[in-house]
């Protein structure tokens with residue numbers, strides 16, 4: 220690497236925070252020069268196959284001509300305009316698409332900047348709903364352990380109490396009600412015993428519970444766990460029975476990743492509120508949406524405040540909406556289910572057999588998500604360096620090596636990802652013992 224790159228990386232290390240990374244002893248960051256399709260080109264010369272979709276967000280690959288054009292076209296009209304008192308076609312088109320594609324009870328759309336904010340909005344909607352109905356006692360949120368819903372305060376308070384950040388911020392977090400994490404996985408035999416504690420919690424706390432929030436089918440950051448659709452059906456039924464709003468956090472699962480357009484479809488249920496984010500713009504810009512039923516919107520609007528109390532500066536940013544429209548069109552107009560199925564089948568053939576390695580506790584696949592759970596935690600700095608040497612971009616955490624590549628990945632690129640995982644599994648230095 221030449222001097223210019225060294226200087227850039229020195230500044231980065233010295234002054235820029237990276238996610239969940241120490242500033243005192245930072246893990247190395249790799250300087251990206253360009254990205255195209257499924258390939259990330261580093262300034263140091265390596266080309267890497269992307270196994271991460273930049274954290275669930277890239278759908279059709281990097282530097283896609285259609286998405287680029289959508290941005291350019293919108294930029295030549297206007298890149299941003301306030302959403303208070305003004306509106307625009309990109310937002311209207313996107314609202315139509317989302318109402319059309321999501322389960323049919325969802326009818327009103329609130330745009331915001333990021334997944335965490337979409338969760339804040341969902342929780343505020345639930346609280347304002349009960350407030351407006353004169354039932355302000357219903358002010359607590361119920362959820363399950365092993366969940367992840369974002370890094371802002373209300374979102375943190377519904378993240379897993381152990382792997383989340385509860386100890387550090389305990390004094391300021393809302394006291395949420397936690398059910399055990401779903402234990403029966405999607406391909407296992409269902410037993411109604413799974414619901415005993417959940418039912419007891421609903422029975423005990425429903426009078427003070429505004430909403431139940433959960434990631435449908437896939438608990439992502441909280442363990443990459445794929446749980447049984449009957450669990451989700453039961454949550455829907457309990458929410459109806461005890462008058463608790465059901466919030467589906469589809470920020471990671473929404474728009475195809477699990478093999479269904481929305482993971483709620485696995486259980487054939489419709490939530491009262493749904494959060495979308497991550498791949499909403501195909502991985503181009505930050506944008507999120509919180510959808511709710513007409514009844515929730517109506518109730519909030521007839522309440523004390525006579526409106527929903529939230530309004531981000533960059534609400535429904537036109538560039539983000541324009542690229543989201545283009546990305547959703549690209550997805551819908553292709554045989555995306557066939558494509559996901561192909562990725563899933565190749566994972567079944569190549570990634571599932573990695574189970575036989577000593578260091579592997581479990582392997583699992585759902586849609587275009589492949590997971591290798593190891594017996595020991597990974598040494599992130601070392602394993603990351605090895606992956607780069609092996610020509611792939613995979614970023615494991617804890618005991619989880621997982622891949623969820625962009626849809627446009629081909630067979631040999633998938634094999635390259637799996638081969639790289641296979642290689643590190645026999646390297647002791649990549650794990651902490």
Ligand SMILES: *Cc1c(COP(=O)(O)O)cnc(C)c1O
Pocket residue numbers: 333334335336338367368369370434439440468469470471496497
């Ligand atoms: C990533 C994620 C969030 C938070 O989204 P950000 O855009 O990072 O704020 C919330 N919920 C789930 C399920 C997620 O995967």
